[in-house]
Amino acid sequence: MPAPSFMGIYPPDSVQEVHQSLPLDPLGPGAADLLAGDVEYRLHYLLQEAKKFMVHGKRTTLMPEDIEHAMEALNIEPVIVPPRPLPQAPFLAVPIPSGTSGAQQQLYTVVDDEIDFATYLKEPLPPALANSAGVKWKAHWLAVEGVQPAIPENPAPSSRAGPSRLPAPTTGAASLRPSAKQHLTTELQLYFSRLTAALIPTLAQLPNLPGNSAPGAPQYSFPDAERHRLAALASVRSDAAVAGVLAYLVRWVAESINKTLMGATGTIGCLIDVVEAILDNDVLFVEPYLHQFLGPLLSILLTVPLGPHPTPSGMSPSPFELRTRAADVLAKLVNLYANGYPGLVPRLLSTLKKALTASPFPSPLGAEHPPAGRYEGAVLGIGACGVHAVREAVWGTNGDGLGAINDLIGLLYPGEGRKNKAPLVRATMKALLLLTVPKPEGVTAPAPDAAAVAEAFGPHFVRAFEKRPWQAQELMRLRNGGGAAEAEVDAAGEEDDEMEEVQA
Incomplete structure (x- = not known):
């Protein structure tokens, strides 16, 4: 017998309240009324079955036991029914003292039993708990003299270690939200699932990425996971079908980067490649999603610590390489959209300057020296914003900004053995290349002259300047000559703009 559409007793508002308390998609028009009618039909059917047990017991009153027996007969999980008859709680009279000579008042309260x-x-x-497959009671030791015993009931220490775990982004069919399943066709759902599954290899396959090939493997012989990843990147970079899932793909990339900032560095590198591939696709209209890319890229540049901790042996790429890669993608984004959005570079530069000028803070991992990754990423990000940003935030007036970075290097890299290997120096020299003409x-x-430098x-x-004599000569001339090299850089930039206009 089909469920009636409307019966008029069970309110649809109750269905709406239950729906709002669960993570479900919105109900369509009239769905609450139909569900309310179905609930009412099933309640009538349950009471009809319970009435049979009441008649079989030669009673005229429906008891809770009849409902229990009806639920068991219909193969429904029984509810917890309190014992019957219900115990009557005794009331205890407590006298209330009063200052008058009249009769004392009494306050009646329920006695709290000691268990x-x-x-x-x-x-x-x-009975309901004993016959149910849900709640079970079992006694075990949580700790003995402050030490947790290694028994199956207690979680292992490795499963509770938060920072040392390697989180992985959700890929495949699990990455599709319920709303996406409603708006996308079956073909696009399958395309999105296979695309996300191929773009990020599993943790076991990350060591086989380019640069990490197994010893003895022939050149250009990648495993299937890497070939699938390269094919997926090529699809994102050139296929027009990505436009159908672009909104969901951008959201998935942003959430995956935020989730894996302390995960495997190879996974973060794969996600940066996805962002670059989306920007390289000329068919896609990416401008509405620029703000969703800026946050993850800035997170990679400025987050400390970046990558798993403790750091596994043979980790590749390093956090500095990840920040360099993210800065290159940010530079591509700035070159594509800075002219159309005049406020893009000032907003980025404001955030990066605050990170660069902030005071060093203690290491969250308990290291002796403050973390330097935030300052390295800030300088790399400023270099990605262009020559004017480097001139303002890194170079300063006649190179005085390098003096502040030099003081930071002394604080962030203590010891004579680390000064010459500071990644902050490499990031600064890379940014200063924008102020000099090519050799x-x-x-x-x-x-x-070492003393002059x-x-x-x-x-x-x-x-660093000894290894780059031409750059040192140009920067010294820029500092002493008051803008000779700067004028040449501006002239070269204007020529490039003219060439781009002619090509356009």
């Missing part, structure tokens, strides 16, 4: 747990635990369970072919620059920019930049 002996040793006796209570030995009592049998109620002409066949020109040999003289070695810079130390006096102008700081002692921590001496060795």
